[in-house]
Amino acid sequence: MKLEEKIVENLKYAYVPYSHVQVSACAIDENGKEYYGVNCENPAYPSGLCAERSALFSAPVQGATVGTFKEIHVTSNMTEIIYPCAGCLQVISTFLKPDGLVYLYKKDLSEKRVYKVTDLLPHMVRDEDIKKF
């Protein structure tokens, strides 16, 4: 199964008793290894986590290196293509290289959009900004 078909299939695993908005993502590190995630809500709404971050935060324990990811792919059960929230963009910009790519799909795969991370977040707060302090 192709990656984009896999993330569509994974939508059913989203835990969304409140919004019913299912989101599914796959992040890819520099070695081409894939990390999947879905969104997971919480009765205390701020304690839930989006699909993009669920995918990314699952990677370090598998040996992936933060800052070297090359792609993340996202789809949802909404009619229109959904963009990553900025909360996720903060983490995406930490895991991906600045020229990393964000692929967004309609769930019927009839439309795909591709952005560089810097297209979605032109001014990033990155480790090198804070570490030098």
Add this chain to the structure above:
Amino acid sequence: MKLEEKIVENLKYAYVPYSHVQVSACAIDENGKEYYGVNCENPAYPSGLCAERSALFSAPVQGATVGTFKEIHVTSNMTEIIYPCAGCLQVISTFLKPDGLVYLYKKDLSEKRVYKVTDLLPHMVRDEDIKKF
């Protein structure tokens, strides 16, 4: 005292025992009312909050209307101008109008940069995207 002098003065109130990066912000609603905030860290790092969000989340209880803010002003004790993290941009994009303005200052006020919210976050997830679902 002018607003930009006030946010510089407020830097001393930041609670930053871990990063020592002090950030101070002032959000302004459609009526010109000002809401101040500083960053506040937590021993469990993800439980801290940035200055921009501390300012914004203090506003609703004072009667401010989410979605109608026109400006947010930010400074820090770092040498270079600091941009709002994307976690804050998500909340800024909810509180401010799409053409709202983000003012960033060096702490000696020798430099100021101004952006529209859409400059910093070209593709937003907004209430109208999710409410219609």
Add this chain to the structure above:
Amino acid sequence: MKLEEKIVENLKYAYVPYSHVQVSACAIDENGKEYYGVNCENPAYPSGLCAERSALFSAPVQGATVGTFKEIHVTSNMTEIIYPCAGCLQVISTFLKPDGLVYLYKKDLSEKRVYKVTDLLPHMVRDEDIKKF
């Protein structure tokens, strides 16, 4: 107006287009100064903030000292008394003294419960645990 009447009145300021659960809080520092907050949701659910944290994070910029608070009071528009989520307890345990008190009210003020922070969170992660590392 008494504090508990004030937090009930503030419920109307909660920004809750998704859950419709209104929560209102008031934190009190060692000097008896009061800091109010309501919950504020976000289309990206994890980017919202609870009432307790909105109240607490509004305090440092007003000169309050983290770690010295003596009380927090909370009510909601739900039928039963609502407990602070644990995400809030992390921040409450940082702002309040260990023997600080958490007051919970029904919105008609027909019932009140009082707990020590340590009743609600017996094993805390506090600054002194992490700073010594």
Add this chain to the structure above:
Amino acid sequence: MKLEEKIVENLKYAYVPYSHVQVSACAIDENGKEYYGVNCENPAYPSGLCAERSALFSAPVQGATVGTFKEIHVTSNMTEIIYPCAGCLQVISTFLKPDGLVYLYKKDLSEKRVYKVTDLLPHMVRDEDIKKF
């Protein structure tokens, strides 16, 4: 390798350029399947994620059922046993059954403590509280 040896070994994967506090966790669902995670910090501190949540949020996309988990195991590189922050307890209380168990280890495995979730968080906000609203 035993589970507790595995989480100690995983400590090296924690991404902690700021605190240098490495934490590693393993959550176990009702079928005995194991989900691992480490903490991962971010230059915008509130955008990082703890080990416990990294482990838990990696589970739904693998087919795990939220609310049915029976155990979570945690260790760190600190001298003393570290307790889950309350931000994690909110998510642990959503994923685990109320009588689920939290195992905490020193990294040399010389000491182990076991708690029920309700020992660590006596008053929980759970899905059934909010869904009925």
